[in-house]
Each structure stands twice: as structure tokens, then as C-alpha cells.
Amino acid sequence: MKKIYIHAAFFILFILTYFLVKILSPQERLITSLVSTFGFISLILIIIILSLPLFVKYKNTSLTRYLLSERRWIGIYTFIFALIHFSLVFYFFFGLDINKILNNKNRLYLSLGGIALLFLFLMTITSNNYAVRKLGKNWKRLHYLIYPALVLILIHSFNIGLIYMKNFWLKIIVLIMILIIILLKFYKSKKSK
Numbered sequence: 001m002k003k004i005y006i007h008a009a010f011f012i013l014f015i016l017t018y019f020l021v022k023i024l025s026p027q028e029r030l031i032t033s034l035v036s037t038f039g040f041i042s043l044i045l046i047i048i049i050l051s052l053p054l055f056v057k058y059k060n061t062s063l064t065r066y067l068l069s070e071r072r073w074i075g076i077y078t079f080i081f082a083l084i085h086f087s088l089v090f091y092f093f094f095g096l097d098i099n100k101i102l103n104n105k106n107r108l109y110l111s112l113g114g115i116a117l118l119f120l121f122l123m124t125i126t127s128n129n130y131a132v133r134k135l136g137k138n139w140k141r142l143h144y145l146i147y148p149a150l151v152l153i154l155i156h157s158f159n160i161g162l163i164y165m166k167n168f169w170l171k172i173i174v175l176i177m178i179l180i181i182i183l184l185k186f187y188k189s190k191k192s193k
């Protein structure tokens, strides 16, 4: 499959997200809904990225193989969705004033989101062949940051989520999905040793 498909898919996802939120959300909650949805999609994309090798193992189709081969781009778009989430928060909730974040009662959970965003940023700028060559073994180590980033995002969103992560059952579903993925990965790596 062609490379352009992955970019087209994310372009469509972006447009759909914006218009669906605009249509479905009450006007007075539009910004919050956009913030929550972009953050939530970013979290779901991280879970998808982690499960792609398992998808290929259990359902080896041209689509799953294609998605795995485009994992780098999916990661870059994950960062872009998280960056949009942060930018909307920074502009609309905090009026571009970093002190308002640092003095907020939720500063701990906001900062954990900030650290996760930094981790995604580091992974994004090293998602190219040049960085793979330059960093050698450290490249893989650096990209293991996806796991601490995921943990930070879970703590961040479980504590301050206003829409999706306010729902107890959605939290449980997300946790169970992550647990299954990690257990399957652990089992797979033990088997291949």
C-alpha cells in the first residue's frame, strides 16, 4: 500500500474529529470537548501503536502489515494530536500563561501530561533513519519511553479528565486493554527467548 494512505487517513481523522465534535457537542462545551477528544484520541493511538505487532501476529493481513510498516508516522501523528490537545488547553484554559498552569490546583497532573508530551516529542524527532543510525542501541532505549509516557498519561487523564475519562467503565476498559497488550507482549518476548 502507498505511503500517502496513512497521511490521508490522519487528515480524514482530523477533519472528522473536528466536525463530529462541533456537531455533537453543546456550543458552551465545544472547547472542552475538542480538548478532551484530541487528548483521548492521542491516548488511543498510543495503545494502537503498542498493539500493532500483536495485530500482525494474530491477524496477518495486508492492512495490519501496512499499519505496522507505518508505525513511525502513526507515532508522529499521535504527537501532533497530543500537541493540539495541549495547545488548546494552553490557549483557551490558561490564556497562554504558564504561571496559571504552575499555580493551578491540578498542577501535578498537568505537569505529568507535560512530561509525557516531552517524551512523545523526543520520540517524534528521532523517528527517522538518521536518528536510528546516529543513536544505535540507544534509539531503542529512547523509544521505550512510550511506556512511562503511557503511565503518565493514564495518571494525568484519570485524575483531570472532564469527559471520557470521567466515566468509570471507560477507565476500566482502557486499563484492561493495556494490561492485555502488556501481558501478550511479555508472553511473546518470553517465548522468543
Ligand code: HEM
Residues within 6 Å of the ligand: 032, 035, 036, 037, 039, 040, 041, 042, 043, 082, 085, 086, 089, 090, 093, 101, 110, 111, 113, 114, 115, 116, 117, 120, 153, 156, 157, 158, 160, 161, 162, 163, 164, 165, 166
Ligand atoms: C502526551 C500528552 C498528553 C496526552 C496524551 C493527554 C491526554 C489527555 C486525556 C486522555 C485526557 C482526558 C480527556 C477526557 O477523558 O475528558 C486529558 C485531559 C486533560 N489534559 Fe491532557 N494529555 C497530554 C498532555 C497535556 C498537557 C501538556 C496539558 C497541559 C499542561 C494537558 C491538559 C489537560 C487538561 C486541562 C485536561 C482536562 C480537560 C479534559 O478532559 O480534556 N494535557 N489529557
